[in-house]
Amino acid sequence: MPFKIAVIGAGWYGCHIASSLASIGVEVVVFERNKRPLHEASGNNQFRLHLGFHYARHHGTRQQSRDGFLRFIERYPTLSRPIPENIYAVPKNDSLIDFMTYKLIMTSSGIDFVELPNGHPLLHNVGGAMQTPERVLLINTAREYFTRRLGSALVLDHEVQSIQNGDDDVEIDGVKFDYVIDCTWGHKTRVPMDTFYEPTILLYYDTKEKFPAITLVDGPLASIYPTESEGLYTLSSVPHTPLGIFTSSDGARECLKGVSADLVGQKRALMEEQISANVPGFRDAFEFMGIQLAIKTKLRGRSDDRSCYVFQDGRVFSVMSGKIDTIFFATERILSILEAEHSIDSIDVSHSLRHDIRS
Ligand SMILES: Cc1cc2nc3c(=O)[nH]c(=O)nc-3n(C[C@H](O)[C@H](O)[C@H](O)COP(=O)(O)OP(=O)(O)OC[C@H]3O[C@@H](n4cnc5c(N)ncnc54)[C@H](O)[C@@H]3O)c2cc1C
Numbered sequence: 619m620p621f622k623i624a625v626i627g628a629g630w631y632g633c634h635i636a637s638s639l640a641s642i643g644v645e646v647v648v649f650e651r652n653k654r655p656l657h658e659a660s661g662n663n664q665f666r667l668h669l670g671f672h673y674a675r676h677h678g679t680r681q682q683s684r685d686g687f688l689r690f691i692e693r694y695p696t697l698s699r700p701i702p703e704n705i706y707a708v709p710k711n712d713s714l715i716d717f718m719t720y721k722l723i724m725t726s727s728g729i730d731f732v733e734l735p736n737g738h739p740l741l742h743n744v745g746g747a748m749q750t751p752e753r754v755l756l757i758n759t760a761r762e763y764f765t766r767r768l769g770s771a772l773v774l775d776h777e778v779q780s781i782q783n784g785d786d787d788v789e790i791d792g793v794k795f796d797y798v799i800d801c802t803w804g805h806k807t808r809v810p811m812d813t814f815y816e817p818t819i820l821l822y823y824d825t826k827e828k829f830p831a832i833t834l835v836d837g838p839l840a841s842i843y844p845t846e847s848e849g850l851y852t853l854s855s856v857p858h859t860p861l862g863i864f865t866s867s868d869g870a871r872e873c874l875k876g877v878s879a880d881l882v883g884q885k886r887a888l889m890e891e892q893i894s895a896n897v898p899g900f901r902d903a904f905e906f907m908g909i910q911l912a913i914k915t916k917l918r919g920r921s922d923d924r925s926c927y928v929f930q931d932g933r934v935f936s937v938m939s940g941k942i943d944t945i946f947f948a949t950e951r952i953l954s955i956l957e958a959e960h961s962i963d964s965i966d967v968s969h970s971l972r973h974d975i976r977s
Contacts, residue, residue: 621796621956624649624788626778629660631937632801633764634945635952640771648768649790651777655768656761659803660942662912664820664843664852667698667753668941670729671706674720674836678925679940680727686943691753693946697760698753701844703830705738706731707747709896714837717746724748740830742898752831755942756846778806781934788933799952800936804915805867809938810929815870816914817861819877819885821853823904832897840893842900851904855889860914870913882909915939930955 621644625636628650636646652658666672669687670680690698708717715723724731731748738747765772781798782789788798800807804815823842826849833841840855861877864870886906894900915938917923926940928951935955937948 621645622647622794624790624793624795624798625801626781626790626798626806627801627803628652628655628764628768628772628774629658629801629803629939630656630760630942631660631803631939631945631948632799633768635799635801635937635949636771637764637767638949638953640768646768646771647795648772649776649778650772650774653775654761655764655772655774656757659912659914661757661761662820662910663942664841664854665755665757665845666843667755668943669750669752670727671724671731671750671752671833672835673922673924674715674723675920675922676924677727679923679944680723680729682925682944682947683941684727684729686941686946687752689946690943694760694763696756697763698755699846700751700753701831702828704750704752705734705741705747705830706750706833706835707738707741707744707896708836709834709839710743710745712837712839712895713745713835717744720836721746721748738830740832740897740899742896744834744896754831754844754846758846781807783932783934785932795933797933797935797956800934801939803913803939804936805913807931807934807936809915809927809936811927811938812918813915813938814918815864815867816916817864817870817873818859818912818914819861819882820859820910820912821886821889822907822910823851823853824849824907825851825904827903829903834893834896840889840896842893842897842904850907852910853889853893853904855892858885858888858892867913874911874913877909877911928952928955 625632625648628648636648639646668683670683673679708720731750734747787794831843838857924940926944926947927938929936
């Protein structure tokens with residue numbers, strides 16, 4: 619495609635979309651306001667390569683995750699690795715659904731797991747547990763990969779100020795492009811959906827033990843997940859990881875600046891208490907290391923929709939990111955819209971199918 623396209627934001631979405639477009643000959647420029655790619659939400663999350671187990675309440679997200687997982691491993695074979703023991707468990711009292719319902723949803727969605735009929739010795743008060751093949755993302759390798767892959771197309775330390783959406787082109791800070799793709803997760807242009815910004819805190823822990831990944835589902839529950847660094851885990855909690863609900867990106871960023879040692883102490887106490895209810899050995903096995911802060915852009919609603927959406931306004935595309943493995947959906951939607959816009963409109967067919975029929 620003989621286009622010149624600007625991508626704003628070098629998170630997972632911007633980096634993947636730009637790489638995909640570059641590989642089919644599109645001239646791309648990626649603008650990122652930080653000094654390295656994958657610096658904001660993409661570099662401060664639980665690094666879980668989802669397979670759908672998190673989303674019992676949203677079919678579309680499960681489908682995108684299940685398919686995205688397989689495509690991610692094929693396309694980026696060096697950017698994730700398996701986790702020897704990766705357990706999803708359904709607590710008896712606090713889950714929104716019971717284990718049998720959870721199992722049926724995953725089975726009917728074609729998501730593979732192995733049930734642990736005797737539970738797991740580290741788990742307490744759960745209705746059932748399963749071993750899953752979900753993987754962990756290798757964030758430092760990914761950063762290196764995209765830095766090299768994008769080369770001079772990646773313009774770091776450049777915060778895009780203006781987007782002028784014209785009939786024949788679109789200008790980014792005064793430079794003309796054929797299209798622009800906003801991959802800032804709604805921080806530059808808002809996506810036309812009912813969204814809000816959620817600042818978040820993740821807790822980091824070290825352990826000398828070979829601890830499994832443990833995720834408690836479904837609903838306001840907690841999880842412990844390994845990172846790419848040996849012995850380093852994150853602790854996340856649906857009710858305690860969020861730091862508030864904001865209608866503006868600036869408001870959410872201000873909130874992160876105000877995170878105090880007291881607040882970290884309170885969050886730590888709440889999250890440790892929550893995980894210990896089902897994983898009683900947590901405090902003995904883990905030592906607190908520190909925090910990571912980021913902002914999620916979320917859709918309002920209780921269905922837990924984390925699928926990806928793409929919108930177009932003239933020459934500007936905006937991406938409402940889903941999970942990391944839903945990057946493939948975004949690229950395909952953009953390519954499909956571009957193909958439709960630039961395909962042949964009317965075709966004269968003088969030859970009738972009737973001529974091909976033998977009498
Ligand atoms: C606490 C937490 C845990 C999560 N856990 C997981 C998980 O385990 N697995 C998973 O799949 N997903 C997880 N997610 C979601 C995941 O982080 C997002 O799906 C993903 O990072 C979105 O990528 P992105 O590229 O759209 O956004 P981002 O990574 O936020 O990238 C947007 C980029 O745009 C840049 N930018 C913004 N404005 C401008 C501008 N004006 N000019 C130039 N650059 C600009 C930003 O600097 C940023 O680098 C988690 C998120 C959070 C916050």
